[in-house]
Amino acid sequence: MKSRTKRKITPWLFLAPFLAAFLIFMAYPTVYSIVLSFMKFQAGKYTFFGLRNFRFLFTDPLFGKAIVNTLIILVIQVPLQTLLALILANFLNLQRLRLKGLFRMFTFMPVLVDTISYSIVFLLLFNNNTDAIVNGFLGLFGVQPLQWMNVGYLAKSVIVVAVTWRWTGYNAVIILGGLQNISAELYEAASIDGASKVRQFFAVTLPGVKPVLTFSVVLSINGILQLFAEPNLITKGGPVNQTLTIVQYLYNTGFGSFNFGVASAGAYILAVMIGIFSFIQLRLTKED
Structure with missing residues (x-):
């Protein structure tokens, strides 16, 4: 072989393992699922179904x-989690804090x-029984046992608490990385100008971690x-589908009803939703 x-x-020999894995586990399933979203399984074979899978989802x-x-x-959990993470990151960034690594x-x-x-643990914590840990704790203050898994908004709150805890x-660690990149000189200059801690937070900290x-x-x-595991394990989508999420619906449709055409179509509707939300977020914050 010539030099x-x-x-x-x-170079292609070094890239070959990655390219093979990418084609087998990423490219092929993606293309196949796109094709599948326009198909319906009938009489033992897949037949072209057009946009009717998408039409079904929009009318279901x-x-x-x-x-x-x-x-x-999303509207409840993301702001709550972001606020708590920001507070926690500022605490971890304190200069006088000992045992920071721990x-x-x-x-x-x-x-x-x-x-x-951890989903099983939260299921046990928020069990409907009176002797469950959370109901037992509330009982110390005279609060009647709550039916966490039988009331829609209570079941949603359990999911929010579980995801937020995890x-x-x-x-917070991600935000902490941004806090550590803010120069201490900026805080010193703001302090000399008479800015309070609150003013420094909004004028220096938030722009720095944006x-x-x-x-x-x-x-x-x-x-x-893309939430699936927590509602599937803790509430199983109940009560009466009050905690059923998009991915859980797709899972039930694909692997419960074996309607993979509808499930594939729903997956791409979800992908478009994720793209739209990400685009709006990046445009609002003017980030590239």
């Missing part, structure tokens, strides 16, 4: 319910916990739009 030809082939009340449920959780480790640890394990520390804060919010929104 010139060898130089041309060598249950899919609309799943979208509304997901958006309600605190940061404990802050990040919830995201390392297995999803199934991901707040993760986002890029990472935007990144954190976009990640959080995308995560909620």
Whole structure:
């Protein structure tokens, strides 16, 4: 083999394992699912179904319910989580804080916990029984046991609390990285100018962490739009589909009813929703 030809082939040989994995596990499933979204399984084979899968989804009340449920959780959970993460990140960034490494480790640890394990724990915490931990604690203050899994807004609140507990520390660490990049000279200059701590927060801290804060919010929104494990394990979409999310609907449609055409179409509707939300967020914050 000529040396010139060898130089041309060598880079592709190094790229070959990645390209093979990409084609098999990314490109092929993506193209296949696009094709599948226009198909329907009839008489033992797939036949072309056009846009009727998409039309069905836009007219299905249950899919609309799943979208509304997901958006309600998003509107409550993302701002709450972002606020708590911002507060926690500022605490971890304090100069006088001792054992910073230990605190940061404990802050990040919830995201390392297995999803199934922590979902089971939250299911036990918010059980409907009077001897459940949360109901038992509320009973100390004379509050009657709450039917967490039988009331729609209570079940949604359990999902919000569970997701917030797991991901707040993760986002706090992301924001902490932005805080550490803010020059101490800016705070000194603001202090000399007579700015209070509150004024410094809005004039120095928030602009300084804006890029990472935007990144954190976009990640959080995308995560909620794809929420599946927690409602599936804790509430199972109940009561009466009050916590049914978009991905849970797609899972039930694809692997419950074996209607993969509708499920694939719904997946691309979700992808468009994620793209729209991300675009709006980046435009509002004027981030590239």
